[in-house]
Amino acid sequence: MPVHIRTAFALLALTLVSLWPSRSHAYAWMIRRDYTACAMCHADPSGGALLTPYGRALGETVLRTRYDGKAAEEAGKVADFAFGAVPLPESLLLGADVRWMHLGVSQKGEQVDSRGVWMQADLQGQYTVDRFRVNGAIGYADEGALPASITHKDKGNVVSRVHWVGIDLGDDKQWLVRAGRMNLPFGVRSIEHTLFVRNTTRTDTKAAQQHGVAVSYNGDGFRAELMAIAGNLQVAPAAYRDHGYSGYAEWAPLPKLAVGISSLVTHADQDILLGAPAWRQVHGGFGRYSPIQALVITAEVDALYQSVKPGINDSGYAAMVQADVEPFQGVHVGGTFEAKNATPDHTNATTSTWLTAWWFFAPHADVRLDWVNAQIPAGDAKITQTTTLLQLHGYL
Amino acid sequence: MSTHRFPLPALAGLVVATWSASALATSSFPGEVQNHLGLSYTPECSVCHSGGQTGSGTANTPFAMSLKSRGLAPGSTSSLDTALDALTAENTDSDHDGLTDVAELAKGTDPNVPEGADVVGPPQYGCAVSPGGATTLDLGALLGLALVASRLRRRAAR
Incomplete structure (x- = not known):
């Protein structure tokens, strides 16, 4: 195919994916291949979304299924941005994601929701000059994702989940100081934004980002990030903005074992979900372990505490354990069990069981199927809710 | 390079089989x-x-x-x-x-607003939703960084 046609094709695809909203992706189970840190593969030092050239190469060599039965020695141009059709200078990283999902929900045997959803798509970029970086993402949200909106409509908003400037410090650039809108550094940076440990702590990568200043460290066997939160400046009045900190530290004593702790404390004059002035605290631990290459166990436990004026205190927890099995390269099956007893629903625990099949079937593409069974307390009874999710994901 | 044919027809069939046109109204x-x-x-x-x-x-x-x-x-x-x-x-x-x-x-009162509380209007979303909000801060930071980058480049070119 002529180069100009390939280029036009790539630009068209780039334009299309930039018209949809984004969600970061991060794969904590890469620890099975001794990758305990995130900064080698992602522009974000704590993982997710925009890939470095090394991350792109891994996507081609070890992430996706190889059909020729041989381990790939080199990634080749197909791993590059837009499949190599648009060569980029070293100083520029570009990426784009598009993810479509079909969602089906049933309760008490009755189907209560069934629809297709454009979950994700955006254009991400980072420009580096010496030790300085400018990083940002922009996309389009047909519905929802209002906290990340930069336009003001009820629907059909342009969103920017992250945008920051940063400076690398240290001999090996092991330190990064950033300012702007960022994912909150807390717990396992997981793609599953609906996990209880992500949505009850408000640390998911869907729309929970905040503005602030963060300092991160990525060294041998140890990584950490601490962020001073100035609030989400894309929401007003200012009374709704959180102020506080969020951070984690993770230590990897072995190549296939990592354990960490997280902490978050915020205050808002008018908590956007609690409807009152509130202090929120979350403190917890998390870990990843791969006893054999085919299996990775990931777990996180978080204690929740909130103090709502006038002196009403609530506490609770969110926890999950997840098993990822990769019997063949690029093919994943697994399960997740999670529980929460989070305020204000503190009468009984909600539990949820996930069964997942995930296939990285082609360069820059994967398909995923989840079946989720939740037991939701409702008064003295429990509601059984079953959700089926089919996701198709592609990136440039 | 792989010569394996991707099961695209099967995937397309799966999508069509599970597709539903729209969300249920509330x-x-x-x-x-x-x-x-x-x-x-x-x-x-x-x-x-x-x-x-x-x-x-x-x-x-x-x-x-x-x-x-x-x-x-x-x-x-x-x-x-x-x-x-x-x-x-x-x-x-x-x-x-x-x-x-x-x-x-x-x-007949709002279950989202505490009795006797100062009424804060509903949240509004978007860039520059208030003076001094995201637009001013972020554009200022970006312009500042661009300026620094430009100077560093010039210095490196000398």
């Missing part, structure tokens, strides 16, 4: 709340949707979050009834003002 919910709780009026959309903005992903008031954590699903009036019953049984007070949500609805 426009019947205000009336169902009125009927189920025996209210004398129909609650406003803003009881569940901040600022009255409706649509997927906008039901995020404290009252709506309480309903969703008790199994409320879009378009399902039976799940709404179940969640309302649970709120009633648990005496849920989403705005923590000492008056339960159901009592507030019966009284």
